[in-house]
Amino acid sequence: MSDLTLHRGISVHRIGAMILRYWYLLMSSWPRLLELLYWPAMQIITWGFIQHYIALNANFFARAGGTLIGAVILWDILFRGQLGFSISFLEEMWARNLGNLMMSPLKPIEFLLSLMVMSLIRLAIGVIPMTLLALVLFHFNFYALGLPLIAFFCNLIFTSWSVGIFVSGLVLRNGLGAESIVWTLMFAIMPLACIYYPVSVLPVWLQYVAWALPPTYVFEGMRALLIENTFRIDLMLDALAINAVLLVASFWAFLALLRSAKNNGSLLSGGE
Template sequence: MSAISLRRISALALRYLYLLRGSWIRVLELAYWPTVQMILWGFITQYLAGHSDVLNQAAGLLLSGVLLWDVLFRSQLGLSVVFFEELHSRNLGQLFISPLQPLELILALIFISLVRTLIGVGIAVALAIPFYGFNLFTLGPSLIGFFFNLLLMGWAIGLMVAALVLRYGMGAESIAWAAIFALAPLCGIYYPVATLPGWLQPLSWVLPASHVFEGMRAVLLEHTFRLDQLLYALLLNAGYLSLGIGLFLAAVHQARERGSLLQSGE
């Protein structure tokens, strides 16, 4: 075995630096995750510091937020990742040579996303009972509305991400992970929308998840079921899901015209 060469190490390190310098996406990702975490936990701290009356219920609020947020996260990834598997295996073109319709693919992706979400979140909900003595089902019948709306939003985002990847290639795959976390500080998962700066609140209210988590806090803190919040979320989800389906169908149509389906894994 030859001696370790500082020259070879430097050459490789320089190569990696050039790769980093030549891709603004890589540079952005370096700052992205710490920034999102800082913003999210900063608002959590600000909310809890200014509302000492809710500290005795903080555990229930945080656990409910985490578990419901995971419904949104898993439903989006459950759709996106399964679709990416078809791209990586270069199977998408072969699927569309068959009589399969794009809408049928969407429905199949939605079904497997639901299955994966139920398995993943179901296990976490069950384990929260012996570990922390917390039962998410204490939210009562409203839990069904929360769950359904978060699923719809996750599917809408997943279809939009899939459409972007079809249009711009696998280089856009990282959006599947980044997009959902970029929305987290705006959705009021662990704190009310009122905690956000005034200029961010209108942006928060156009997200269905914000209405879901406001409804969740109303149940836990005020023992009130906010039907209006669930209806707002449902209306917004109808629009976003329609947009997601439309973008996905348009991306498939363009990929067919460009003949890029068979090269989708490259």
Template sequence: MNLVEQMRGLAMHRINAMVLRYWYLLRSSWPRMLELIYWPALQIITWGFLQSYISQNAGFFAQAGGTLIGAVILWDILFRGQLGFSISFLEEMWARNLGNLMMSPLKPIEYLTALMIMSLIRLAIGIIPMVILAAVFFHFNLLNFGLPLIVFFCNLIFTSWSLGIFVSGLVLRNGLGAESIVWTLMFGLMPLVCVYYPVSVLPAWLQPIAWCLPPTYVFEGMRALLFDQVFRGDLMLGALAINAVLFVVSFASFLLLLNSAKRAGSLISGGE
């Protein structure tokens, strides 16, 4: 059937019905509405802070290469850790199988532990080639961090799991209409965790908020290690303490959202 024949059968009321269908879906889901504003605002905020840092430091480019590459790799550990956790969870949502799992003898902690393991597997598949490419093409060897790399990794992966658990609970309770939170939440935190610039670049009123986030301590610790050759154990202990609280809160939130989903019947439907 060619275009002319398609146009001949055009019916505006059917087009209008489909437009209304998508509009109602958008209007009824605040995560979808938020996503429309999200990316433009995020880009200008993140790179605006980076530009401020560059303009304040004339010698930045003389030493920034390793810092930026290291920041990119550590950021990817944080992001891919959360995404690897959440994708495995979403696989069950997409297959409408989560209700079956929750009605089985499987305990929530067992299910979450399995997701954490899958997160590590997915992360390894993505990060190892990235580290190799950085070493071959940019002469940046992440392993030169030595033992601090283990502490950096543990803090970042604990944060990613905590956020993954919390986000999974939100999707579990609100259905796939909240799925976009899985992809956007971590990027929303990106300007605050100071991946590419120090905390001092942020406005004074934002800095206390940044210090409430464990990844901020990791990226500040990385810069101290690369610029000053100093391992900031105090920063890592601070990150670990916040991560411990964050993990407990996220797990408790997941259980509350799971029970709420059971009462509301959204555990079985899992729809939009």
């Protein structure tokens, strides 16, 4: 049977084979599945009770009900989208299998596309139960955001892929000694993304940095939707434009780091 190919010879079969590999790996390990469900559930329960307390004791938060829970869910989409991408990549590093993949007919773009699909699968496993918990325990219907939710989700997942591709390239070039960046980089972005507070809270000079990050536009858009019942499409378009630049830059960086890893021999070692 001939291999189904797309533009520039990208093989759908090879991408599908990689997705199946990660799917079987995920399904064969109950601790991996438990981890996907545990942390989102803990976050939504913890922050849900915090919001419930604030709603009972502050008029503003009572009026802006749902902003904290909504922010937690959107943050989890951003963080777990990146983590789902990077964990699948690290599985290859831990198994010392990356060199074998790079010597196979698998193209780097096919490898990255398979990691993107797996990040969506892992994200769905964790976030869907999280949204159902928010609905049952705190009567917050995340899906009632409607069509704006699509814009929020797309911009956050694009950002998570950009970060995931970039940090995967760094680990590829520098070995598992750089693994910690997979877990920490997104948390470094967290204060500047203004997840739980508006951009105006930041010092003026730091606001310019915040507006350079696509998630900032998403969380500002969420607050405008929940508090003012206004969908800020201008914010979503600005975020999409920045995300387009970041995705192209991350692909370029990954390919450059891959070439550097091949030239320096770190592709096969992958150690500390």
